[in-house]
Amino acid sequence: xxxxxxxxxxxxxxxxxxxxxxxxxxxxxxxxxxxxxxxxxxxxxxxxxxxxxxxxxxxxxxxxxxxxxxx
Numbered sequence: 001x002x003x004x005x006x007x008x009x010x011x012x013x014x015x016x017x018x019x020x021x022x023x024x025x026x027x028x029x030x031x032x033x034x035x036x037x038x039x040x041x042x043x044x045x046x047x048x049x050x051x052x053x054x055x056x057x058x059x060x061x062x063x064x065x066x067x068x069x070x071x
Contacts, residue, residue, distance in 0.1 A: 014056075017063055021056030028055065 003010040028051060032038060041047045 013060070013063060017059045018056050020059045022052060024059065025052045025055040 004013055004016070005011075025048070029048065038044060038047075
């Protein structure tokens with residue numbers, strides 16, 4: 001998976017995937033707050049960072065799988 005050409009600007013796939021990962025983690029965090037899960041979390045900031053990394057990894061893997069389907 002190389003760089004993406006967006007209007008002549010080469011962008012690493014990590015940048016847009018991190019944005020979508022942040023968006024996904026935002027909605028997951030909202031759902032976890034509503035269910036009361038954060039009462040069980042010891043360090044909320046570390047949990048949020050881990051959730052962001054996991055969501056970004058999931059988005060990157062989906063982009064990689066979808067990209068392989070069209071090749």
